Amino acid sequence: MGATPGTDTVDEGFTRFSEEHAQGQLVPRIVEVALACADTVLVADGVDRLTGSTLLQRAALVRAAVLAHHAGHDPRETPVAVLRGHDVGAVAAVVGVIAAGHPVVVLDPTTPAARLRHYVEAAGATLVVSDAERAATAREVAATVLDPDGPGAAHRPDHVEAAAALLGSPADPDDVAVIVYTSGSTGAPKGVACEHRSILHDTWVSSEATGAYPVGSVVAHLLPMAFSAGVTPTLGALLVGARQELFDPRRRSVAELPGFLREVGADVLLASPAILRGVIASLGPQGRVPGLKTVTMAGETVHGAELAAVRRAVGPDCVVRNRYGSTETWLMTEYAISGDDEAPEGATPVGWAVPGAKLQVELADGTLADAGTGRVVLTSRWLGARYWRDPAKTAEVFTDNPDGSRTFRTSDVGSLGADGCLRLLGRSDHSVKVRGLLVEPGEVDALLFAQPDVREALVVGRPSARTGRMSLVAYVVPEGPRPQASAVRAVVRENLPAHMVPEHVVFLDALPRTERGKLDRSRLPEPPRSTAPFEAPRTGWEEVVFEQFCAVLELEDLSIHDDFFELGGDSLAAEALVSRIEALGDQAVGQVGTAVLASAPTVASFAAAVRSKVRSDRPTLVPLRPEGEDRPLFLVAGAGSAALALRTLAQRIAPGIPVLGLQAHGLENRALPDWSVERIARRHVATVREQQPQGPYRVAGHSLGGLVALEMAHQLRRAGQEVEILVVLDSFPPDPALMPVPRYPSRVAKLKEGVSLALTGIKAHSGLGHYIRFFRQGMFLQRRYTTEAYPGPALVVVAGDDVDAGARRQWAPHLSGEARVVEVAGEHMSILREPRVGPVADLVSQALRAEAPAVVDVREGRFAER
Known part of the structure; x- marks a missing residue:
């Protein structure tokens, strides 16, 4: 797309977007651009794409379905919700709802259903447009769910007919087109109703008037459509005549x-x-x-x-x-x-x-x-x-x-x-912005006050003196025995969006008050960070490592004796730290890997360890918790994941049992990877028998690691060794038919992926891309692994809230011995972290102790045998 010099008409046959368009309506302009770009891609999400024609067709189906359901209603007073991912279907749904004359309320699929229901009820909506992946949540949110793309979908009209249909419900420029919900200080959601003319004018300002994305631009759109910052460029790119490429940073x-x-x-x-x-x-x-x-x-x-x-x-x-x-x-x-x-x-x-x-x-x-x-x-x-x-x-x-x-x-x-x-x-x-999103701390207060074990609660934002970034601190006065901080955060996480979860929880005997009984915020204590004595970096090299710790953990300051993991670091943060250290290019730095951080988790110890140039003889072995007199548990990490990702789980397993992590060869040492599950298992078995020459053995694994652990158990049994227990944590069964097949937007993208896959472990990749390449390689191997049914004792744990839970439950045909499949609350990765990891650790500990598990309600955040 490009403008003709000296005119207001672009090559495709529609007028350049101008301030005068703000006197009109959204839909006629979108239709004008789409008709002119009938064969041009306007929206893509990496899997699917919409040309002008297909946008018109899919939006027209949404409009027809909404009008059929709401026949006889005043559309201006009857909002319709949209619950989809960050994808092309969401864009078509938004256009279709607005074309039906109804205000649209876009819902964020990462927000808990109870919270979404508040938005829908406050808006007065009874209908939500969704898709198969989110249908269950949509049914919790609204009385009626429409999936225009699902089974029984109506035949798509010709795009010219679709355009005419979309123009069939003309709106007034002052009609409400979009309702965006923000937090409310009293706990009630607050909806901002935005009219056609204001959105049109904002599009002109944001794009053409400032030159940010004029006609012909290719816009990488990462912002959630449920927020004003996301829905405006969604509509804006269509109005201007720019192509928007959707990328969801919460899923990628x-x-x-x-x-x-x-x-x-x-x-x-x-x-x-x-x-x-x-x-x-x-x-x-x-x-x-x-x-x-x-x-x-x-x-x-x-x-x-x-x-x-x-x-x-x-x-x-x-x-x-x-x-x-x-x-x-x-x-x-x-x-x-x-x-x-x-x-x-x-x-x-x-x-x-x-x-x-x-x-x-x-x-x-x-x-x-x-x-x-x-x-x-x-x-x-x-x-x-x-x-x-x-x-x-x-x-x-x-x-x-x-x-x-x-x-x-x-x-x-x-x-x-x-x-x-x-x-x-x-x-x-008292509002604050956390990660760019407005938070009313009073809303978190209201939720915590409602908990029976909380007498008083006050949530405030604390800015970093150096970076200015905000985090939430919850000050809690318990009613009776003090709960765990993780339990307080879990309550918030279950009911509110992730950016509203307090980073710190401070327990007090009473909230500070003035002489007149009012809250005295000035006397609230700073949240403690660590019990280690404070000491500043002593050498230039410690100063460099100190800066990397602060950057990754997003802290303004810390002691060189503070523990990386106690400060909130997890496996992703550890991988980011290792990437930053390697990127320094310091020739005096020896082998760097997350395994080094596991054994040296402070600035002082890590700085010394990475300068030692001591190379590990077993780079695939990571001691997650080496102490203990019992037989060790060997725990295999998933595809592209450092064994350090399993550290929180390892720390929660019953005391006395050493936990040793295993990770892919080449992931954190310069070497070629193994190209089959059998070869990975063979290497790990050799490492296991170096540590423990004779059985009985305890092996476990998460994700792809579960299949590797299964193959290890087979190989150990074939070698005449006893395997006491096999634990599989949220892994697909060894049946390729159950595993997701990658989808590519084009043959070129598929070819590039194949080339990238072949270079795993051969060509260096900067930053975290190295781990991503190993992840894709692991997924490739997973889809090619099959084996006979396992005859030994086994425990399979399934993350019940994950989108792939249905496939991961189907282990019965692959386990012929004494085995249990148990479901826990949480998603694929969240079951390895607080607050979800506790029930998983309990299950594993009980299996290692040969104890029968308790049976309780999974919806309470614990576990249930299925």
């Missing part, structure tokens, strides 16, 4: 993102600062992401050092845009840096008001000023949002002006310079 590693950007030819990246930090960490100091013309980020403070790292990665030809907005106002300001522009020190400004907006600050005396420090206030004639079905709350912050404009009083405090440049300083209320 950010280490894959640079390769994805190159593969799809993206020239625009829309991402949060948190995601960009992950990308920079995976690339290493010398990594680059070529081809981008624009990177936009918003939602949290970006400091100068972070901005500099992003600019190094994208190069001088890319414009980096730090933006500020809200659900009520859409985009308000932008601070753009390009070429050799000098980067600011400290917190990056959010910049100047975008076209059509006027910024002011409300001073302490309540007057409005064009410069100074105070509450940020925005005025615009394009400001049309209101709180859905809540005129009182709308009147608190919105003002209608005589000239037809509207004013919105934000909850942000900022400093507005004489030149109009805005710097944000914080919030006027």
